[in-house]
Amino acid sequence: MSKELIRLVNCSMAFDGELVLDNMNLYFNDSEFLTLLGPSGCGKTTTLRIIGGFITPTSGEVLFDGVRMNDIPPHLRQVNTVFQRYALFPHLNVFENVAFGLRIGRTEEKEVNGKKKKVKVRIPQEEIRQRVLEMLEVVSLKGFENRRINELSGGQQQRVAIARALVNRPKVLLLDEPLGALDLRLRKDMQSELKRIQQQMGITFIYVTHDQEEALAMSDTIVVMDQGRIQQIGTPEDIYNEPKNAFVADFIGESNILDGIMHEDYVVEFFNRKFKCLDKGFAPMEPVDVVIRPEDIDIVPKEQGQLRGTVTSVTFKGVHYDTIVDFKGFKWLIQTTDYHPVGETIGIILNPDDIHIMHKSQYSGMFGDYSSYSEEYEEMDDVTMLDEEEEGSSREDGHEE
Amino acid sequence: MKKQRRTGSRVFMALVFLFLYAPIFLMIIFSFNAGNSSVVWQGFSLHWYEELFQDRTIMRSFYTTILVSLLATVIATIAGTFAAVGFYSMRRRTRSALMTVNNIPMTNADIVTGVSLCLLFVTVFGGWNYLAENYRFTFNWLGTLYRLTLPKLSLGFGTMLIAHITFNIPYVILSVGPKLRQMDRNLVDAAQDLGCTWMQAFFKVILPEIKPGIISGALIAFTMSVDDFVISYFTAGSSVSTLAMEIYSMARRRISPEINAISSLLFVVVILLLTANNIREARAEKALAKRRY
Numbered sequence: 001m002s003k004e005l006i007r008l009v010n011c012s013m014a015f016d017g018e019l020v021l022d023n024m025n026l027y028f029n030d031s032e033f034l035t036l037l038g039p040s041g042c043g044k045t046t047t048l049r050i051i052g053g054f055i056t057p058t059s060g061e062v063l064f065d066g067v068r069m070n071d072i073p074p075h076l077r078q079v080n081t082v083f084q085r086y087a088l089f090p091h092l093n094v095f096e097n098v099a100f101g102l103r104i105g106r107t108e109e110k111e112v113n114g115k116k117k118k119v120k121v122r123i124p125q126e127e128i129r130q131r132v133l134e135m136l137e138v139v140s141l142k143g144f145e146n147r148r149i150n151e152l153s154g155g156q157q158q159r160v161a162i163a164r165a166l167v168n169r170p171k172v173l174l175l176d177e178p179l180g181a182l183d184l185r186l187r188k189d190m191q192s193e194l195k196r197i198q199q200q201m202g203i204t205f206i207y208v209t210h211d212q213e214e215a216l217a218m219s220d221t222i223v224v225m226d227q228g229r230i231q232q233i234g235t236p237e238d239i240y241n242e243p244k245n246a247f248v249a250d251f252i253g254e255s256n257i258l259d260g261i262m263h264e265d266y267v268v269e270f271f272n273r274k275f276k277c278l279d280k281g282f283a284p285m286e287p288v289d290v291v292i293r294p295e296d297i298d299i300v301p302k303e304q305g306q307l308r309g310t311v312t313s314v315t316f317k318g319v320h321y322d323t324i325v326d327f328k329g330f331k332w333l334i335q336t337t338d339y340h341p342v343g344e345t346i347g348i349i350l351n352p353d354d355i356h357i358m359h360k361s362q363y364s365g366m367f368g369d370y371s372s373y374s375e376e377y378e379e380m381d382d383v384t385m386l387d388e389e390e391e392g393s394s395r396e397d398g399h400e401e
Numbered sequence: 402m403k404k405q406r407r408t409g410s411r412v413f414m415a416l417v418f419l420f421l422y423a424p425i426f427l428m429i430i431f432s433f434n435a436g437n438s439s440v441v442w443q444g445f446s447l448h449w450y451e452e453l454f455q456d457r458t459i460m461r462s463f464y465t466t467i468l469v470s471l472l473a474t475v476i477a478t479i480a481g482t483f484a485a486v487g488f489y490s491m492r493r494r495t496r497s498a499l500m501t502v503n504n505i506p507m508t509n510a511d512i513v514t515g516v517s518l519c520l521l522f523v524t525v526f527g528g529w530n531y532l533a534e535n536y537r538f539t540f541n542w543l544g545t546l547y548r549l550t551l552p553k554l555s556l557g558f559g560t561m562l563i564a565h566i567t568f569n570i571p572y573v574i575l576s577v578g579p580k581l582r583q584m585d586r587n588l589v590d591a592a593q594d595l596g597c598t599w600m601q602a603f604f605k606v607i608l609p610e611i612k613p614g615i616i617s618g619a620l621i622a623f624t625m626s627v628d629d630f631v632i633s634y635f636t637a638g639s640s641v642s643t644l645a646m647e648i649y650s651m652a653r654r655r656i657s658p659e660i661n662a663i664s665s666l667l668f669v670v671v672i673l674l675l676t677a678n679n680i681r682e683a684r685a686e687k688a689l690a691k692r693r694y
Binding site for chain 1: 585587588590591592593594595596597598601605606609610
């Protein structure tokens, strides 16, 4: 059975009076692959650094196996970290980088003649050699021992960083956006590689990323964060199919989010029309957010449709077309393999399991409208997102001139 | 017309170099002059260099220079390196304020530094010596009465060493600081993550990374020390003198070709040190460029 390893209790973190982490409660199980997912500034890296021991939370407790660890420095914790830009030691070769942690003698408390004494424990040379070579084999870098770090490609450096952390046999491996600096192809390869290593070693991975695809592909559990708070915890399927609020729905994949009213269990109204759905447990006539995933929408001839709209833009994406359709002034994104030209009026049909209902939240009305759709939306990573939102209005004005 | 301008600028450049280097070359040439004159060439000879190495005052001041420069360099390099590490871990605003304070002594006129250090030593020592003269400390330990006399202090090798350390530290900080900022901040975290205490991380990771900066800082400090006249002059007192001070006092007595010889040697040493430092820095840059490919 999975056992709880680390627990954060009411952890808050403030830098210069600015709250970065707001009353976080979270536990991490043995040998699970958990991902902290969110835009930058959401507190995910801060959470990781608290677990690693690089910063102490302003308030709250960090528990390892039920023992308070707040003030234990990083070098005495049984966790190891893979850093964002690897942070390999440039003056050492591959072997020495991996051996680094083993060569540092750990001080351990031992009982000598009934007295507790701090004893330096050194690992014998031969064991170091064996463990390093073993670990290089795990990360598929056999034969690279004598290479210099600057002679390695990004992907190889990545593997050295993983080997360097894992060779110390930590209970938990922390990974801070480890694939961020790699190109797309290599990133996909490393995703499955990381998953394989995690299963082979049987230890807990805590993985920080802002890439939702990466999170969905690798994780057992995803923790979606924003503004220092946990928005949702669940399996990848849960998070994708049953997002808790507009933020999660928008951050994980693409979503059309509409205002609706829940009439009774299994009946929701939007666009002045009642639809059947699979959700229940809402108050009668409760205003809700309705999520419809762009790939779930079926396009039919306009006479047969439950709703009718006009195509305003089509973008070819390889597997499908991103089609923007105007329904009474509200623009939806529909992903379809059939081509419908701009100006065509189409009908759509929504099945009950295409519709997902969420309670209203602070994020309602902020996401899910594709009126300002542009091709860049996918490249819009979290760093530029804030800027885009601020500049968005002025830029649109510019176009109209 | 374009050609004319080019010749014009070339002539100008030639003049600049002439005024900069002609005196030095003249000095070096005449240091090999056989005769006593500094104007008329009387044949090649190493006579003045022989004279130089037999002159006991000059040799003593030479040893003083080397000793004070080496000691000042070692101490200033250690202190400056740790200061740079301290600056590095400060907030940006505090750091830039302190860096300005650090830079002032370098742009400050030597004479001001020299006079103010001299004043400081004289004032502090004056107070100390007053205490030493007027108070005798006696105490009883294990039945024996001990009398403690404070030693009198005066300007000398010690004060000069302190002065040299003081004006060398900013140069070390200035050359170590950029190396620290170039370093990946996560390296220290990574070392600690792998079991290092902060001190172990410093010696195993930070030090190898900033070594080039430390070496060039030390070289600059040594050059500045060997080269310094004004500050030494004000802080050395009357009992010790450095090579630069010795040359100055010789020149005041009479212009001897010996001065040419010793100045030439000093010039060559400083040039060698600077060249060595430049070559090293160029190489380091090349290596860095390679690392980033």
